Amino acid sequence: MDIVIRAAIIFAFVYLLTRMLGRRELSSLEPFDLILLVVVGDLVQQGVTQNDQSITGALLAISTIGLLTVGLSYLSFRFKRLRPMLGGEPIVLVEDGEVIEANLRRQRLTPEEIGAEARLNDIASIEDVRWAILEANGRISFVRRSDD
Helix, strand or coil: CHHHHHHHHHHHHHHHHHHHHCCCCHHHCCHHHHHHHHHHHHHHHHHHHCCCCCHHHHHHHHHHHHHHHHHHHHHHHHCHHHHHHHHCCCEEEEECCEECHHHHHHHCCCHHHHHHHHHHCCCCCHHHEEEEEECCCCCEEEEECCCC
């Protein structure tokens, strides 16, 4: 039972930590970030199982984390009011060609990063963007300005 409690505590901590760190995509991780992710995974494993090298301990830890993940997913599905807290909300980064600096700062993004993402979406300039929205999954969606 000790492993289940430790796994639940570590799960809650890792969940809160990832919510605070922001919405970077895994594909945009720098090499250092990837190494840090592996190291954190190992530290989490050690914190959950301590010196328990048994298969039972590993199965309990993995099962607990899996059940908590499914539980949060179900809560998000079932209760609409919890969705923004559990999954996040989209954030407007650019409106009518103007970068919203406060939202960029809050998400620790630079105008250059937004420009690079726009170019990857075949948009030459931020001025050509009606909306740039940081989605809850970490991707940036662009809506082009229409030529009226």
